[in-house]
Amino acid sequence: xxxxxxxxxxxAMFTSCGKKEKDTEDFSTGSATTEADAGDSSYDxxxxxxxxxxxxxxxxxxxxxxxxxxxxxxxxxSACHKLTDEKLVGPGWKGVxxxxxxxxxxxxxxxxxPMIDKDPELQAQLEICLVRMPNQSLTDADARNILEYMRQNxxxx
Amino acid sequence: MNNQFIKAGLxxxxxxxxxxxxxxxxxxxxxxxxxxQKAYVAPGKYDEFYxxxxxxxxxxxxxxxxxxxxxxRVIPVFSAxxxxxxxxxxETKPMLNTSHGFIPWDDQHHTELxxxxxxxxxxxxxxxxxxxxxxxxVDLKTFTTKEIIELPNSAGNHxxxxxxxxxxxxxAGTRFxxxxxxxxxxxxxxxxxxxxxxxxxxxxxxxxGEMDIAFQIEAPGxxxxxxxxGKGKSHGWFFFSCYNTEQANTLxxxxxxxxxxxxxxxxxxxxxxxxxxxxxxxxxxxxxxxxIYDEKTHTAKSEIRTEVLVLSAKELKDICYMIPCPKSxxxxxxxxxxxxxxxxxxxxxxxPVFSFDKMQNAIKNKQFDGEYDGIPVIKYEAALHxxxxxxxxxxxxxxxxGKGNAYTTFFVSSEVVKWDIKSxxxxxxxxxxxxxxxxCIPGGDSRKPFGKYLIxxxxxxxxRYLPTGPELAQSAQIFDISGDKMQLxxxxxxxxxxxxxxxxxxxxxxxxxxxxxYKIEENNHPFVTKGEKESxxxxxxxxxxxxxxxxxxxxAPDNIExxxxxxxxxxxxxxxxxxWDVPHGFAIKGADNGELLIMPxxxxxxxxxxxxxxxxxxxxxxxxxxxxxxxxxxxxxxxAGSNVPLTFSLGTNVPATK
Numbered sequence: 001x002x003x004x005x006x007x008x009x010x011x012a013m014f015t016s017c018g019k020k021e022k023d024t025e026d027f028s029t030g031s032a033t034t035e036a037d038a039g040d041s042s043y044d045x046x047x048x049x050x051x052x053x054x055x056x057x058x059x060x061x062x063x064x065x066x067x068x069x070x071x072x073x074x075x076x077x078s079a080c081h082k083l084t085d086e087k088l089v090g091p092g093w094k095g096v097x098x099x100x101x102x103x104x105x106x107x108x109x110x111x112x113x114p115m116i117d118k119d120p121e122l123q124a125q126l127e128i129c130l131v132r133m134p135n136q137s138l139t140d141a142d143a144r145n146i147l148e149y150m151r152q153n154x155x156x157x
Numbered sequence: 158m159n160n161q162f163i164k165a166g167l168x169x170x171x172x173x174x175x176x177x178x179x180x181x182x183x184x185x186x187x188x189x190x191x192x193x194q195k196a197y198v199a200p201g202k203y204d205e206f207y208x209x210x211x212x213x214x215x216x217x218x219x220x221x222x223x224x225x226x227x228x229x230r231v232i233p234v235f236s237a238x239x240x241x242x243x244x245x246x247x248e249t250k251p252m253l254n255t256s257h258g259f260i261p262w263d264d265q266h267h268t269e270l271x272x273x274x275x276x277x278x279x280x281x282x283x284x285x286x287x288x289x290x291x292x293x294x295v296d297l298k299t300f301t302t303k304e305i306i307e308l309p310n311s312a313g314n315h316x317x318x319x320x321x322x323x324x325x326x327x328x329a330g331t332r333f334x335x336x337x338x339x340x341x342x343x344x345x346x347x348x349x350x351x352x353x354x355x356x357x358x359x360x361x362x363x364x365x366g367e368m369d370i371a372f373q374i375e376a377p378g379x380x381x382x383x384x385x386x387g388k389g390k391s392h393g394w395f396f397f398s399c400y401n402t403e404q405a406n407t408l409x410x411x412x413x414x415x416x417x418x419x420x421x422x423x424x425x426x427x428x429x430x431x432x433x434x435x436x437x438x439x440x441x442x443x444x445x446x447x448x449i450y451d452e453k454t455h456t457a458k459s460e461i462r463t464e465v466l467v468l469s470a471k472e473l474k475d476i477c478y479m480i481p482c483p484k485s486x487x488x489x490x491x492x493x494x495x496x497x498x499x500x501x502x503x504x505x506x507x508x509p510v511f512s513f514d515k516m517q518n519a520i521k522n523k524q525f526d527g528e529y530d531g532i533p534v535i536k537y538e539a540a541l542h543x544x545x546x547x548x549x550x551x552x553x554x555x556x557x558x559g560k561g562n563a564y565t566t567f568f569v570s571s572e573v574v575k576w577d578i579k580s581x582x583x584x585x586x587x588x589x590x591x592x593x594x595x596x597c598i599p600g601g602d603s604r605k606p607f608g609k610y611l612i613x614x615x616x617x618x619x620x621r622y623l624p625t626g627p628e629l630a631q632s633a634q635i636f637d638i639s640g641d642k643m644q645l646x647x648x649x650x651x652x653x654x655x656x657x658x659x660x661x662x663x664x665x666x667x668x669x670x671x672x673x674x675y676k677i678e679e680n681n682h683p684f685v686t687k688g689e690k691e692s693x694x695x696x697x698x699x700x701x702x703x704x705x706x707x708x709x710x711x712x713a714p715d716n717i718e719x720x721x722x723x724x725x726x727x728x729x730x731x732x733x734x735x736x737w738d739v740p741h742g743f744a745i746k747g748a749d750n751g752e753l754l755i756m757p758x759x760x761x762x763x764x765x766x767x768x769x770x771x772x773x774x775x776x777x778x779x780x781x782x783x784x785x786x787x788x789x790x791x792x793x794x795x796x797a798g799s800n801v802p803l804t805f806s807l808g809t810n811v812p813a814t815k
Contacts, residue, residue, distance in 0.1 A: 074688035075677055079708040079733055088808075089710065089784075095514070130783040131709050137735035 014018030033123055049115045052140075055147070057102055061156045069149025076136040077146070083153050089128055097154045108133075110143050118149050172692025188645055195637055196647035198225040203667075206599050206660045208268065208334055208612065209282050210633070211269045213654025216263045218284050218295065223599075223610055223660055224635055226649030234293045234302050235286045243302075246749030247727065247762035249450070249680075253461035255289055256444040264288045266659035267318060269639060270610065275322035275388045275493075275604030279665035281366050283318035283327050286370075290314030292327055294366050298672045303450050306368045309443035309465055310337040310356040310375075316384040316397050316489075320362070326426065327368065329358040330381035330397055337375070338443040349406040353378035356467075357397065367449070372433045372466045373441075374424065376477060377530035378404055380413070381422075383488055383554075388604050390497030391513040393427035400485035402529065415506060418481040418537065419487055420529065421500050423516065429468055429476045437473060438466035445761035453681045455760050471531030478520060479529050480511055481537040488554035491562065493604050497542060498576055499563060508552050509566060510581065513544035543581045548574050553594060554657075556601030558608040559637060564601075566593040566613060568706050573613055573636070575643060588642045589634055591617040599640070599660035607662055611636040614655040622650060622717050673737035675758030682760035684729035689713040694805040701726045701803075706756065707741040708733040709782040711807070712775070717788030719803030722767055722796055728753070728775075731760040739811035745792070752778050755794075767794040 043049065073081075082090035096105065108115050108122070112133045116122045128130065138146070195564035198204055204222025205208035207229070212219050216236030220229045237244025237253065243259055253259055271281040282295040287712050290308040295301065308314055313332030313639075334353040336342040344352045355378050361371040380401040402419045405412030432438065443465055450457040470477040484502035491498050498511040516576045518524075519539035526534045551569030558564070563578050571592050575585040595614050599607035613634045621632060630650030637644040675688060684693050684703040692713040695702045701724050704714045712730070720726060730743045734757035743753040745765055753761040767773065777788035795801045 076688075076692050076733065077737060079689050079706060079711070079713065107497075132782075134709060135736040136737060137676070146212055 009021075042084065043118045045119060045121070046101050046104060047105040047134075048107035048111075049118050050111035050153070052103045052106040052110070053142075055102035055106055056130055061152055063143045063152075065085075065148040066152040067149075069145035069147070069152075072138070072142050072146055076138070080131075080133075087129070089131055090133060093150055093153055096153060097147070097151050097156075104144050105147055105150065109146065110138055110140065111135075161735060162229055169348060192644065192646040196224045196226070196635060198222065198227070203663055204229075205663055206607075206610065207663055207666050208597065208658055208660040209270065210597075210614070210658040211268050211630070211656045212265050212652055213656055214264050215653030216265050217653065218265065218268055218282065219258055219652050219655075220300070221633070221649070222663075223612070224637075224646060226633065226635065226647050228605075228652075229724045231652060232300050232302065234284050234295065235265050235291065235305075237261040237368050239751030240754065242751050242753045242763070243760060244765075246753055247764055248456045248760075251457040252302060252305055252448045252450060254448055254459035255291070255446045256309070256461065257289060260289050262288075263291065265653075265656075268659050268709060269318050269320050269327070269602075270422070270659045270661055271324045271366075272320060272322055272603055275323070275392075276663045276699060277600050277603055277605075277607075277659075277665065278324075279661055281324075281671045282659075283320065285314050285317035285329065287313055287315055287332070288327060288444055290317075290331075292318045292360060292368065296360075296366070297666055298670050299452070301450070303366065303452075304368055305446075305448045306360060306370065307445040307447070308356075308360075308370070309338075309445040310354070310373060310441075310467075311335075311358065313314045313380075314355075316381045319384050319386060319395075319425070319602075320603050321386045322388045322392050326359045326363050326371065327362055328355070328384055328385075328386075328451060329354040329360065331357070332380050332382060334378035334380065337441070339441050345676060349378060353404075353406075355381050355399070357381065357424065359429070368447075370445075370465055372429060372438055372468055374429060374468050374470050374476065376422065376470045377402075377532065379419075380409075382486065383739060385489055385491045385498075385602060387491055387495050387513065388493070391491065391495040391498075393425065394513075395424040395426050396489050396491065397422045397424065398482065398486040398489035399499060400487075410611065413709070414485060414554065418483050419485055420479040420534070421498065421511070422532070422695055423478045423480060423535075425476050425478075432468055432476065433466060438468050441465050441467045451558050452675070453607075453679060455675070455680065455682045458477075458508075474531075474533065475535055477532050478516075479532050479534040480484075480516065480540050481526070481534065483507065484511055489551070489601065490555040490557075490563075490567075492557050492578055493602070493606060494560050499555045501554060501565065503551055503553060503568070505552065506547065506550060508545040508555075508576075509537075510542045510545065510578065511540045515542065516540040544580045545576050545583065548576065548583055549586065554596055556598040556611070557606050558601070559606035560608065562610055564596060564598065564638070564643075566596045568592050568594065569614070573611065573643065575638075583640050587636060587645060589613045589615055589784070590621050590632070591615055593620060594767060595655070595657040597658040597660055599662065602659075607660075609637070609639050610660070611638045612658065612660070614651070614658060616654070618650070619665065623646065673757075673779050674735055674739075677731075677735060677758045680758055680760060682729070682731070682733070684727070684762065686729070686731045686759045688733070689807065692805075694719075694803060696803050699724050703728045703805075705730045705743075706733050707731070707743070707777065708786075709739070710777070710780050710786065710788040712743075712777070712782035712790050713807045714805035715807050716810075717791070717805045718793040718795075718803045719799075720767055720792050720794050721799055722770060722794060724767055726765045726767060726792075728765060729760055730755050730763070732757050734758070740779050741781055741788070743775060744778050745775040746773050748780045754779060761809075767792070770794055770796050 085094040206223035207220040233243035290311040315332040316330030384397040401413035482500035485504035488501035524539040549567035549570040634648040732755040
């Protein structure tokens, strides 16, 4: 009996000091997240990736919007894009509104990083330019004005 | 006989059980099994706390993550920083201006997070400069120094930058008493007792954080060491420890250790405010710098001010009271309830704990023991709550966990001791490696400590890390204090010498509206270049201003000709990027200062004095893109008096000139 009780004490010693702290302690209150939609295979190469689903373009150019777009372009875009079809850091703008849907353009310039990861054309472009287009923090209105300026550049009147 | 044998056998089993399950606690191995798990933060995961650690003689503030001990950032505050351009570029040089001119270094001892209702609020961090007395304010949205104010009539600003519970004031003190600025200081040093004074500064903090010296208190010439504000019931009071009440001016090691007791000086700052309002403060002529960095112009301005308001502690009898405190008190810490004031006599073998209520009664009932230089001295016993007996040797600093416990560091016996504030009983002790100075518990000097971890900042590391020659790193050690016993979980080396530190929950800072980049639209720098079309080079006499832009991966312009030896060239580089984490650097061969490191949307200026004729390259120093190595340009420097015209270009070769 005596022997047994001591034995129990010994076992207790073994187990008590070796007790594991609960491993549910998650020190992280969050980690970096990306804006990309996680792994969907339903990427629409016409629309691109982002919140713009449908852009109504007028038949005619909105001159005021295009003028606003030109101002923004001078600060945030012109360092890398020419208005001709000549490549600088990125491709020239000539003809972009004929090659791409307005939704695609709006999504790309407001949400570049996730779209570069998904879009086959942008992937191909990246192999040529080797520079990912930076997020220039455009508001939706900025982006729409730039689109209008691109249309003007492509001859819309 | 048989029974004896069994007993012996079982005893061996028991001993074996002890050894195998609990590791022996000797100095080399006190880390228990799950320490790594507790300190481990997986790659890509965030830490639980930000830890703002004073950089000591580096002059900067370092930011670590807890519990991982990962270094997140070093914030340039009081020392010039060539890697960021702080103190080297034209915009931030004024930040380091003082009444003594430009000072590129200081000794940074204590950090204090702003508070609202006695709780850490995540807006600003204050930092003190000990050598040339100053207080800095760091904005925690940008982790940059936004303001520095110099303190006149002071020397050795050690008891700083502690704050009141709504950040009404941030205080400063005088460790090395000196004759004040407005009298002739050309006096024999041995006239300390007549001529030397200790000034305390109360710096008002405005809604946007802006600092302004509201008033100073002229106090006796002693060494003011540390301080903490009252809180809760004791809000309205401030407590400063002081030593060298012997007023020695030589061999302080011996001569300032003569008396059995020095003092904690209790300051009724609300009363002081009333006296200022009532016009009892003297206007005193002096000179001090006040430097503010404007986020919209990306430029600091330095202003020299010439007047402060001074209250005399001696004349106004009821703003200051001396509480005797054993043996050269160092730390002066107030518990979360505001009732208990802990004095740590660094040469004492006990810790006195004073009661705010008893102190108030003592003042009301005039339980005084004479005066010290005109200031009433409260009877020791009348203010005393009790003493912690035999806690260890050389108590320095105390922080609190909000559960009724205090944790005090002991430099001489190299340990942290946990004790119960009310009963004054010692509950636990752990060794530190070696000779701990300050300690930090997140929110540990506020009304609402966050607890969980305790970090000890050690003065000596000796054999703790791989040797690195005569100079060794200082260290911090993290203890888990969530249980009854403190558990060492990690130690890590630090920059400079860490003194005091504070910590705040990660969410409080990272959700405070962290700035990711400066909006180019809001950039009001006088030399901003908003777009490459506006880039240009302008000469005015021998001054040349280069309006330059940077974007992945080129500068505009990148070819400049017509610069002459003897010119003073200013490169104002605007980073056109509008995305997080895309700084560009700018360095030019032979520049005798530093580089520029320009955040997205920011404009920064490097002054360059071309001294030699030839072609001088400049380039981006921060690997910004796949074509970063292409991000470069050339300046052609011609002899003084040359007629090479000033031209600049990007992407086109300028026709050759004859």
